[in-house]
Amino acid sequence: DAKTTQPPSMDCAEGRAANLPCNHSTISGNEYVYWYRQIHSQGPQYIIHGLKNNETNEMASLIITEDRKSSTLILPHATLRDTAVYYCIVRPQSGAGSYQLTFGKGTKLSVIP
Amino acid sequence: GAGVSQSPSNKVTEKGKDVELRCDPISGHTALYWYRQRLGQGLEFLIYFQGNSAPDKSGLPSDRFSAERTGESVSTLTIQRTQQEDSAVYLCASSPDRRNEQYFGPGTRLTVT
Numbered sequence: 001d002a003k004t005t006q007p008p009s010m011d012c013a014e015g016r017a018a019n020l021p022c023n024h025s026t027i028s029g030n031e032y033v034y035w036y037r038q039i040h041s042q043g044p045q046y047i048i049h050g051l052k053n054n055e056t057n058e059m060a061s062l063i064i065t066e067d068r069k070s071s072t073l074i075l076p077h078a079t080l081r082d083t084a085v086y087y088c089i090v091r092p093q094s095g096a097g098s099y100q101l102t103f104g105k106g107t108k109l110s111v112i113p
Numbered sequence: 114g115a116g117v118s119q120s121p122s123n124k125v126t127e128k129g130k131d132v133e134l135r136c137d138p139i140s141g142h143t144a145l146y147w148y149r150q151r152l153g154q155g156l157e158f159l160i161y162f163q164g165n166s167a168p169d170k171s172g173l174p175s176d177r178f179s180a181e182r183t184g185e186s187v188s189t190l191t192i193q194r195t196q197q198e199d200s201a202v203y204l205c206a207s208s209p210d211r212r213n214e215q216y217f218g219p220g221t222r223l224t225v226t
Binding site: 034042043044045046049093094096098099100101102103104105 | 117144146148155156158161169171172204206208211212214215216217218219220
């Protein structure tokens with residue numbers, strides 16, 4: 001499934017903001033952008049999602065470009081516990097794809113002390 | 114509140130034996146999902162429950178795999194006559210509704226020897 005493209009890896013200094021990009025140039029109007037992460041040997045963890053407006057919650061901020069072809073996940077103050085693989089997915093609002101989550105290779109974020 | 118729990122956390126079994134994996138979803142979540150994740154691989158959808166019924170079993174790899182859910186709560190995934198290729202982490206997730214974000218449990222690591 002090549003609906004999203006992410007860099008394979010990134011480093012971020014502890015305490016700095018981590019900005020993880022995602023390209024989804026073929027996104028459809030009814031598809032949301034979702035972000036999950038998976039810390040080593042744990043189950044995936046939901047982070048945030050959005051349709052076209054920017055979103056913020058206690059974990060992160062999601063910035064979606066006006067044309068919706070790309071987005072950026074921002075962890076404002078990265079900690080060592082944020083080291084994980086981050087997955088950006090596009091998810092339709094209906095049909096099997098709305099609940100069958102499929103992760104690509106994601107971005108392995110390493111937070112450096 | 115309590116998240117999704119799964120048991121056992123690890124299971125080692127001999128080829129040919131049957132195993133049962135248990136998932137306790139977040140209270141009140143009507144949708145429940147089972148996934149499989151082989152080492153270093155992405156998520157593989159197995160089955161989706163809405164309430165106690167399973168409208169989508171399309172991901173079950175063979176008739177050795179079955180799942181049930183009772184009381185709109187606990188679900189069990191049963192694998193009969195286990196094979197070595199069944200070795201993987203089995204993840205359960207739940208959501209308030211199939212359109213909402215999914216919350217994952219820690220997984221059961223199954224090793225078939």
